[in-house]
Amino acid sequence: DEALSIWRGLAENQIRLTKPAAYPVAGGYLRKMREVFYENGREEEWAGLLRSLRETHRRKRRFMEVLDRLE
Numbered sequence: 169d170e171a172l173s174i175w176r177g178l179a180e181n182q183i184r185l186t187k188p189a190a191y192p193v194a195g196g197y198l199r200k201m202r203e204v205f206y207e208n209g210r211e212e213e214w215a216g217l218l219r220s221l222r223e224t225h226r227r228k229r230r231f232m233e234v235l236d237r238l239e
Contacts, residue, residue: 176197182194186228
């Protein structure tokens with residue numbers, strides 16, 4: 169849980185930069201989170217996180233592309 173919290177904070181910092189070059193970096197942190205969620209049988213939490221990110225950042229088209237690749 170601690171690692172997930174750290175990675176989420178790092179990802180959100182990158183997303184807040186609102187620079188398209190930062191979105192793949194955020195995607196790298198999210199990819200690590202996905203692995204942990206799946207390894208621990210927490211797929212629903214992962215899906216909820218993706219839904220939340222999509223809702224919050226729906227206007228960031230390039231970030232949506234990064235999320236599409238993670239699914």
